Each structure stands twice: as structure tokens, then as C-alpha cells.
Amino acid sequence: MRRFPKPLPSLISACAVFALLWQPLPAKAQIVPSLPAADTPPPPSRPALxxxxxxDTTIWLFGTIHVLPKGGAPWLVGPVAQALQGSDTLVTEIAQADTQASAEHGASLSPGMLPAGQTLPALLGxxxxxxxxxxxxxxxxxxxQFDAYKPWMAATALSLLPLIQRGYLTSQGVEATLENAHPQKQEALETVAFQLGLLDGLPQDAQIAWLDTVIAQYDTIGMQIxxxxxxxxxxxxxxxxxxMTADMQDDPRLVETLLTRRNATWAKWxxxxxxxxxxxxxxxxAGHLAGKGSVQDDLAKDGIAVTRVQ
Known part of the structure; x- marks a missing residue:
């Protein structure tokens, strides 16, 4: 039997647009439990750069985590902060303005909704x-709440619930922090519509198997992230x-759609x-800059040298 990817690794390594799904989730699911205070200070954060x-051109490559909890050692320091401050332009997967506009207009999530007259329970059995x-x-x-969702939308939204309940916030995510620190000029590699289209274009059997996996691993999502x-x-x-890609190799369609093809496109950019x-x-x-088939691997094929700075 074909296995499908673990819910969060595949999603977080794939698309920034899933943060939009924070908005439709019911308020009751957004209660954040109190967390015990740490006995020791967190270790320093030194994410790869x-x-x-x-x-005459310098391009910095930095991997992101789209949502983070409050606290933890500052990461926008040292070489990362210096690189951002010295840059003319910040480029992210999707633009902050595009994300905000889409979140304000729920119709932008219409690709994740089933056609009128269909329901998810009827589709699932x-x-x-x-x-x-x-x-x-x-x-x-x-x-x-999920009756009108397509399977991929249900899988995505369901996998977010444990993060919301544990205090993960899009406002604490890496993109949000970078965009707030560098408002002067921003560009995007993709659009919200494009990323939603990637998820919506997954074959239905893959979508349903993905939802099965999210349900089966629901109690471990917090540990995974x-x-x-x-x-x-x-x-x-x-x-x-x-x-992030522990099980993705079992379905080449997901690897090609969510990672490989986009990494190659970004390398050419x-x-x-x-x-x-x-x-x-x-x-x-961060999944696009990690492991086999990363953006760095594609750049190497084009003869472009990539130097690790941090």
C-alpha cells in the first residue's frame, strides 16, 4: 500500500499559503494552553544562511519556518540580520500584501471547497x-465545520489545529518577521492563487490518503513541528x-509538484x-534549501557556487 507524507513536514516544506487557513478555523480551536516556564534559557538560534x-550581485538564501511560537532565542541576529539589512530587496514565496488581501476575502480559498451539493463525509465514506x-x-x-472542504483543505486545516493550540502564530513566523524588518522593497516568487492551485491539483486519492495520515498522526503533530x-x-x-521529506519519496507526484519542480524554477530565477x-x-x-534536490543542488547543476555563511 502506498504511503503518503507526514502531514506537517510535507506542508511546511512546500507552501507558505497554508497560513491563510488560520483564518477560517473556529475560535474554540484557538485557545492556547499555558506552557510551563523553561528551567534553562533556550539554546542560541543559528539558522542556516x-x-x-x-x-556586482549578491543573493542570500535563507530557509524559513512559516509559523513559530512566541519565545525562543532571537534568530534575526548576526549574519542573518546583517544580510537582510544590507539587501536592496526581500524576496519571499508569496507577498505579504497578497496574503493579507486573500485572507480578507474568503473567496480566495474557493479552490479548497467542494462543488455545491457535495460534502466531505459523503466523499470519504x-x-x-x-x-x-x-x-x-x-x-x-x-x-x-469541514463538511464543505475538499480532502486537501481538510488535511491542511486539521494539521494546523495542534499548532494553534500550542501557541504557534503566523505573526511569529519567519516571513512575518523579515517583512516587518525590511518593508522598503519586497517581491515574491509565487502568488497565493498559484500555491492554492498546487494543492488543489493533487490527485484525489493522494488528497484522501494525506487526510488519513493527518488523522492517524494527529497526536504527534506537535512533536513533529x-x-x-x-x-x-x-x-x-x-x-x-x-x-520534512521522510515519507515523500513514496509518492513521486508530491515530490515533483510541491518540491522538485518549484526548486528548479527558483534556481533559474x-x-x-x-x-x-x-x-x-x-x-x-526551509525544506526547499534542505536535502537532495534542493535549490542549491539545482544551482550547482547550472555551475553556480553556493557558499554556506551560517
């Missing part, structure tokens, strides 16, 4: 629908790549951008 350059309803009810979410955040803070892209003088800070999901 790379540099691509020629005679009694057994699957029962498991989904039980998971939602245990999380304080009315089961009917904590491990990824720790690897990102430690500047360990190899471990981060392993965690970097090659072209090197022809324009200036300094650019490129920040994309």
Missing part, C-alpha cells in the same frame, strides 16, 4: 468520515530535510537575477 554572488469527526470533536471543533523548529534553529539542513546588480535576500520554506 547561504550566499550566491558574482562581481462512513468509516473515514467517522474518524475525521471524532478527531475534530476531540479538538473542540464542530465536525460540520518541534523537531523541525529545533533543527532549523540549530542550522542543521540535513536533519531538517530528513524530517536566481541565475537570471544574478544578471542584475544589487543585493537580494531570498527567504523560502
Amino acid at each position: 547561504w550566499k550566491v554572488s558574482d562581481a 462512513p468509516e473515514r468520515a467517522g474518524r475525521l469527526a471524532a478527531t475534530l470533536t476531540a479538538s473542540g471543533v464542530p465536525a460540520a 518541534a523537531q523541525m523548529v529545533n533543527a532549523w534553529r540549530a542550522g542543521d539542513p540535513d536533519e531538517l530535510g530528513r524530517l 536566481i541565475v537570471q537575477r544574478l544578471k542584475t546588480p544589487g543585493t537580494v535576500f531570498v527567504a523560502v520554506g
